[in-house]
Amino acid sequence: MPLPTTAREVRLTAAPAGLPAPEHFALVETPLPAPGPGQVLVRNRAFLVFPGLRTLIGGELAGLPLPPIRPGQALFGPALGEVLAAPADGPLRPGDLVTHLHGWRDHAVGDSADFTPVDGSLPDPVALLSPGSAGYGGLTRSAGVRAGDVVLVTGAAGAVGTVAGQVARLLGAARVIGTTGSPAKAARLTAELGYDAVLVRGAGPIREQLAEAAPDGIDVLLDTVGGDQLTAAVDAARPGARFALVGALAGQLAPDRLGGSSPAVVDTFRLLSQGVTVRGFRGQDHPDLEAQWRRQFGDWLRAGRITFPWTAVAGLDRAPQALPQLIGGRTFGATIVEV
Template sequence: MSTETPSTTREIRLVSLPEHLPGPDHLSAVETPLPAPGPGQVVVRNRYFLVFPGLRTLIVGKAEGVPLPPLHVGDALYGPAVGEVVAVGPGSGLRPGDEVTHLLGWREHALLADTDCAPLGDALPDPVAHLASGTPVYAALSRIAAVRPGDTVLVTGAAGAVGSLAGQVARLLGAGRVVGTTRSPHKAERLRAELGYDAVLVPGAIPFAEQLAAAAPDGIDVLLDTVGGEQLTAAVGAARHGARFALVGALSGQLAAERDGDGSSAPAELDTFRIITHGIALHGISGADLGPITAEWTKRFGEWLRSGEIVFPQVRIPGIDRAPEALQELFEGRHTGTVVVELP
């Protein structure tokens, strides 16, 4: 069974390799044929897709251990998306009108196996909330670096998709004090006013370790790190005995604009003597490890959204033609929260 679908669609392709961060000059919206779905396949009309910094690493294609394939010149970009099934092939378990998530964003329509789609269900009140980067936040703060009542929590990169949720989740899980970091003084004020942070540090003229010592004079118990670099170095210096660190991102490397930075590494100098003597636990979190906790996070996220205990900061960029610009704006740190492209 199938229904009428367009014969062509548009997708964002990589048209040249960047020397530094990828931007609009390296991407293009290209019209391409859209085949009819075959057995077990569906066509999804995408409504929203996620703009995320990990694309920098996929475009370079040098990082080992990344569970996603690299992008080459001529390839369409990809990533999490939400859309509506508009056509189905024989034997499909989905039907036209079903809303689903999948990983073929960065295009107006996606042809894929129905087994590569997940129905939205009714756990979340807003379809875009399915694109939130909350699973690693919840895994980190409820399990891996489990927050205990009264803990002091540090979140680096607090204005991003992960950090804008992390301060709120830490508070809901019992944190006594939550400290964040951001590159923007303007964002710092919003993080304090709306998103659960008691103090927000802006690395700059004052050494970051000094700022952290002033904001958390008794040290930190939990770190949720999305940045690495000097902020991770300082966090080790500020850690209390038995501190738990969850490393979920490496933006200091992914957003490095210098010629020799390719987004595939994020070096940091760590005091291993202090790590040993203070019993600091460091755990890296990969998206491939998060499957079992996703359902629990989705349920709690929906409950918190409906009760008003949490807000979901997001920016919607209209139209696929704006997608390359949206990626550049993400790298430049212009937005707070999750950035998505919204398709008409």
């Protein structure tokens, strides 16, 4: 069959003054170059919508390895695709499934090194789009969950939190508490994902809800939010508590910020007096983690000990609405566009 000569991609059309909305994005058709020497042509099946795009669009990128996204440029991110054409002397062949970072389009051309073959480590290739390694790494490398720990996961209904709560339990946590933005999500977290209690933002001070859910305090925090939820966690810390910071959504998704800062007020005296360890988790500091996570994730999935919750956005035509839906809290688990 002839190779496609055009592709559709989602572009940023204007820099938002606040949070991105559907009108800031457009689906456009663009010429698709034929793959050159050493290049691969892929037809995408699905891609992940991740909140870090808000930071890339806002332009506050200090310390980040990813480039900004300017008006007129296409969005990008983790994707799963099928090879249509590949170099004859390379490892890939037409029909192979690959992961890559050329999401937000239906076809992509790039250097062979940009595409990683799907190795069968997970029973469903779409699960390769899960950012669950961040939660796993935070719990195992930064916080070191121990048997009997009381664990708090902020942003529990997000792509990281829906998996991390299950991981904490599998690592031996005695009690797993989450936070979320709606009673409906809280009900799903307790009924479907094994959370013992879920604090609901807006249902009263988080500090008071946490004191009721964990009257003796918490041993571990996996924080994807920051802000007043981090403040409350510090107040609830037991002696020797370990905090792993893997996200900062309170500031990243604030309408009056640009996505690259997330101030929080914490009681430093309590950090000192309780001997609390606070570590920011960065995946690039643990180059072996992704392979370890995939093996463990695959074993747990096949054994039915863990699930991968995700919200499907059906079709590339709906992709311009996907990031605003995520920011608005209208998805559960990972948000994935099915191309």
